Amino acid sequence: AADAPAPAPVRHGRRIGVLALGVAVAVPAALPSLGTGLLGTGGRDGGAGGGTISAVNPLVSLQNSLNQPEDKEVLNYRTTASDTRDLYLRIVALDQFDGTAWKPSERTVTDVPEQLPRPVGLSPDVATTRINTSISTAEWYGQNWLPMPFPASRVGIAGRWRFEEQGRTLVGDRGQNTRGLQYQVESLRVRPTARQLAEAPPPPAALRREYTEVPAELPPVVAATARQVTRGAATPYAKAVKLQDWFATDGGFRYDTEVRAGSGVRAIVRFLQQKEGFCVHFSFSMAAMARTLGIPARVAVGFTPGTRQPDGTTSVGLRDAHAWPELYFQGVGWTRFEPTPSRGNVPEYALPDTSQDTSPGSPAQEPTRPTTPSDGPRPDPTCGPGRQSDATGCTAAAPTAPDSGSSGGGPSVLAAVGLTLGGLLLLAVAALPGLWRSRVRTRRLSTDGPAGTLSVWQELLDAAWDLGIAPDEALTPRRTADHLVDTAALPPQAAEAAHRVAGAVEESLYAARPRPAPRAAEDVRLVCAALRAQASRVARWRAALLPRSAGRLAREYAARWTAFRRRQASGRAAVAVRRVAAVLQTGGRRR
Template identity: 30%
Template sequence: MRLWLYAAGLATGAAFCVLFTGEVSRDYGARFDPSSLAALSGYSVFWVMLGAAACALLVGSAGRVRFVLVLPAAALYSLLAAYGPPPLGPDGWEVLLREIRTDLYAAANTMYAEPVPYDLSPGVLFAIVPMAMVVVAFAASATLYEGAPVVSVAVLGLTIGVLSTVSFEDGVGPFFAAFLVGAVGLLLSSAGVGRGLLPVGIAAGAAVAVLVLLLPRAPLAEYTISPGAIDWTRIGAGDTSRLGVQADVGDYLTTGREAELLRIRSEEPLFWRGGTLDHFDGVRWSSTVRPGEDDGYEVAPGVQTRLVVQSVQVLNARTELVFGGYRIVKTSLPDGYVEQLPDGSWVASEPFEEGDYYRVLSAVPQPTAAQLATAGTDYPPYVREKFLQLPEDTPGVVGETAGRIQRRYAPSNPYETARAVERYLLYDGGFVYNLDVSYRRADRAIEEFLGEGREGFCTQFATSMALILREMGIPSRVVYGATTGERVGEDEYVVTGSNMHTWVEVFFPGVGWYPFDPTPGFGLPRVMEANAPRAPVSGAAASPIPENPALRPGDLPERPRTPEAPIPERPTRGEQPGAAPAGEGGLPLWPFSVAAALSLIALPPLAKRALVARGRPADLYRDLSGRLRDALPPGRSSLADSPALTVGERLALLSGALGLDGRPFEEFARAYSEHLYGVGVSRRRLSGAYRRALREYGRLPGWRRALAALNPASLLLRARRRSGEGWAALVKRLRRIPGRIR
């Protein structure tokens, strides 16, 4: 049994290595002591975490002192892994503690602001290693000393599930397969199954493990496996100060696509801008905008602008975002109540609610095509650093698409390049606007969209344009907000959940940020591109979806409703950020994983409660004997399984092994035996004896009774006996059929 426990524990502990990239952080590479375990292993986190799991298993097997040893052992191993042997003198300890404090502070910022995996640094390693050791040590203790292997399996399995979720299922498969084999072996061996059945169970576990490793790579995998926990269309940001702001935008869709969110009066139809996202990690967008930062100019001095006043009434919405045309320069809200961020967006200190009203003044940039074309490439350093960022694992199809566009259109400046990318996505690339598209493999979503898929909605189109432009050396960012909405009167528009939209802004030196919308069927309002409009396209090259009529002043027809969400900072309730409510992406997987794990843990006690609820004498006996059996360690739980034992002998053996007073159990055994032999024992007498036996059972420590309640061993034994009895009865009936079975 220990073999299977240790195999599952080693697999789970080693699985923590998926939280690291395998590369040493440039900022902290010199901070690793040459004699640290990380350095000695060649900075291979796998061996460090495997050693941590092995150490934790030894601690969890240390008998009475296991709980005393676990924290010191975790601290010492973490210290050796990250910093090497500790210094001997007090001065050395003072320096080391100061270094650890600095590294842990940096690690907290890294783990908060950056997605998994992390570069290897002493602080992050020092923070994560104790987590792995405590989990593995607890799992070992639960099986070896509390007799609850199901708790061990649940803890280790849930840990691997969490690692799979936070790492986006990247690299967890082999560890889960090894854990699965160990878990199956542990449960079967602890349940007291026969020698003949144990190899069969282990073989079945191994077969499932092989399927876990091979099925995701099978030709039909993408049609049968949908890792819905992640999707690059569910984009968000990690800035806590903005989290409620952008998450609330996603919450709009919980009230439905037709929910009226805003009523806006404006002399010009505009796109109502909410905010921007500038960092893409391959899975999601995030915002690195921080209040008080200076990102330079949004619109350069000297660029012509058009002033537009808008009156905004909040309807069925709750958000801190101040919506308005780009760029808002003034609001009617009190000073101190709203704040302008470096990206030109505005946020309120408290959420707006239904009935709130405010006015904004926007200075809509009106640069000419000549200004944009001659802007050049002299980008400020902060623009290059932030808005040319690409993930390290950017799919090759992004660069291939950029090269194809360069060869096809031969643009001579960044403005022509941006128009070429826009045109390619709108018309010439064969892309189709489709609200029902679902990219089932999040790790290949960009590759599929730009490759053979070529179907999507605004989030895919905006993301693709931004990444292609960055690949071509042109700074860009994704913008979330809303299209104009339905025109309900003169200069009056109603914005609903279906108007949520994303588009792109591109930076031009000497001009500032200028918008582009690469989504087929949409187009910027004329006032937003008055002096540099999108080139008209005629004939077969035109968009398969007509231009949005709601964006044309003077036209009353309502535009086709497009259930697109903005890009919030993280998945929110009810809807996935950046995706429409139906058909555009699945719900997050982690809540279902956690619910499934909790259901699995709760199943044994619920099943036991249901079986005893009938109150029949046989049910009371099975419940009492099952409680006693499940409270024993696995090695001793089968001591009273012999069918030759009487009721009294079985209860006496089990209660004695637990150190309980045997008299209440003897009283129940006598009453139940008399019931079996038809002496006429009253139900009241039997129930009273059962309650007195339960009171004696209640003298066991609470933790032991809790682990016994979670232990399914008695249920498995009962199921095995019932199946054996059923099979024997079936064979007996068949033997009665003449000429069939002898």
């Protein structure tokens, strides 16, 4: 395709279909020759004319790849790049977000031109370096999107490949896949400065409209969180860096490939509450939040740069599978960010200190990372605690020699005792919310009658809230049960129990003579156990030690105490008034 005459006519009717890749698992969609998904083990021939097959959900494929016991090699490459940390191998861009899934838009594909068009929005003022990379794929690795550095400017490859210009991707046609390929890619390393990104003019109206669209069903808390995180940021670029840093370092998130993928429009909300996930959760959530701020955003899927080998090649394995957000800045184009903790590499232009004081007209700071790699490894905050970065990526840090000693003497016995007592006091104070919550739970689950039904229902709502599922007072009990079942993906037995309790609550509230619900407490225990089983380890610890509902309970008890004091005061005032009236009446008779 690389030696084909200059751009071929557009193949009308041959379009990239829908790839169901989202925070939620979408119904498998049809697309031309997608094979077994982005990370599949073999393509299926779509037949003449392209054909269609069912797509494997790449969210699950990505998670499975990251959890493989053996890091099987997908491809290897040689490159002229002196530093490969930014040489991500991109497969596909997902630019359509419906609240449940990210997927590629349906677009026209053409024959691969000898020279690919210049990247949209890239100004000649932005520094670029041309890089040549020779790539060889494994014989077992057969899928229908071509891994390439981004943005590619020329691709030398044999076979039936088609070019999609908006996403700058190559897709196989009529059964063409990546199995056992050798190909060459010329690409650009785009090196914008913080000032160029901060002073980027507004994007074209049509592009902004398309790439900032979010569905009406997206929970409002997503946009509210984005505004809160980026408060004080003066430019879209500064907001983007704040979002990235919140996910990667500042927001308390944890990288975990064992976390359930989740489903439904509230999957992002659950991730923001539980703060555990892998690259798909981080990239999808940052892109969605950027869109709510008016920043054009999409998601890219592919591989991190891999590991340098002794023979000079770089090996990319299954565990290098990755997803990351791309945000658009006029003059720079589509720009990679890295919100996933301890994965990938934060680009120079997006390092935390590059966004400070970079509003238009202010002096831009230079990034702290050197532009050329050093000879040895060095600490890098993007690699996570206890790890360091070198030209091939993140590795374990060498142990640091212990300090030879301090200049002063040790603490006195009295000081040590004081510190110990202070620590015990802090532990006791920290344990109070959990102990109080446990006492309330026991009392609620032992209450009988209609009042007991309402008590166990409140216990269920609070238990869910402690695990990160926020209550919605606007919902009926039946709708609340539906919400719990959907959000937590409860198993059938627990789902039935939740609906039984909801029905008993509605009967207690609205029936003239509500029937007893002797199984309500047992059902609530069953549902609560299922909620805990579905929650992450961090969420369970947080629910036990710092239950969210304890704050509401404290406010309720404070309100009750205030009402009691008011009643007492009112009662004393009434007694005083009666005594004064009696005295006046007696005095009147004496007169």
